[in-house]
Amino acid sequence: DAMVIQNPRYQVTQFGKPVTLSCSQTLNHNVMYWYQQKSSQAPKLLFHYYDKDFNNEADTPDNFQSRRPNTSFCFLDIRSPGLGDAAMYLCATSRGTGTSGNTIYFGEGSWLTVV
Amino acid sequence: KQEVTQIPAALSVPEGENLVLNCSFTDSAIYNLQWFRQDPGKGLTSLLLIQSSQREQTSGRLNASLDKSSGRSTLYIAASQPGDSATYLCAVRHGAAGNKLTFGGGTRVLVKP
Numbered sequence: 001d002a003m004v005i006q007n008p009r010y011q012v013t014q015f016g017k018p019v020t021l022s023c024s025q026t027l028n029h030n031v032m033y034w035y036q037q038k039s040s041q042a043p044k045l046l047f048h049y050y051d052k053d054f055n056n057e058a059d060t061p062d063n064f065q066s067r068r069p070n071t072s073f074c075f076l077d078i079r080s081p082g083l084g085d086a087a088m089y090l091c092a093t094s095r096g097t098g099t100s101g102n103t104i105y106f107g108e109g110s111w112l113t114v115v
Numbered sequence: 116k117q118e119v120t121q122i123p124a125a126l127s128v129p130e131g132e133n134l135v136l137n138c139s140f141t142d143s144a145i146y147n148l149q150w151f152r153q154d155p156g157k158g159l160t161s162l163l164l165i166q167s168s169q170r171e172q173t174s175g176r177l178n179a180s181l182d183k184s185s186g187r188s189t190l191y192i193a194a195s196q197p198g199d200s201a202t203y204l205c206a207v208r209h210g211a212a213g214n215k216l217t218f219g220g221g222t223r224v225l226v227k228p
Contacts, residue, residue: 004158006158031214033216041220042119042204042218042219042220042221043159043204043218044218045215045216045217048214050214055214088156090158090159092159092216103149103161103164104149104161104206104208104216105161106151106158106159106160106161107158108157108158109156109157109158111156
């Protein structure tokens with residue numbers, strides 16, 4: 001059974017129209033991550049939550065925001081999508097941090113197309 | 116800044132041959148290294164996790180080694196099968212709180228029947 005679930009799997013949005021991607025997990029992990037992966041490129045970390053603490057990567061555009069209302073759910077909001085934001089967005093979870101050496105689990109990804 | 120490189124970028128082998136995938140990283144201050152598999156259009160599936168204190172991990176036909184001091188890891192897949200065709204990514208966990216996971220560009224593998 002899927003442990004990290006992303007919805008929708010495929011999203012088409014218009015240029016500049018806000019879009020929200022969701023992620024839920026059944027693992028009760030306290031850390032949740034959002035990555036952006038463009039075609040044939042490595043996933044790039046946008047931000048992560050450690051419990052309720054939000055950690056933004058320095059080079060993540062302001063256009064990208066996130067919410068984590070509870071342990072199980074995390075949302076990625078793109079306020080004004082541009083053509084360059086078309087990508088697959090991956091949600092991931094882990095227990096603790098890297099210092100505890102735990103495996104990171106990824107969802108199936110959400111494909112975003114901007115038209 | 117941590118940088119992760121995977122060579123080769125693509126690999127094509129006949130079925131039954133052993134696969135050797137290489138991963139190198141520039142900063143040896145890592146907590147662990149994880150190998151993932153990614154099928155086209157799909158998310159990442161974790162294959163093996165090697166802690167920084169370990170030298171290797173094995174799971175079935177997969178064996179991964181880690182030489183932290185030289186910044187290298189190798190993934191071996193024995194007796195390859197067409198179902199092994201996918202992109203394989205390595206990622207190192209690092210940073211002050213270990214919350215940064217930096218990926219290599221991946222090796223795209225094709226196993227021909």
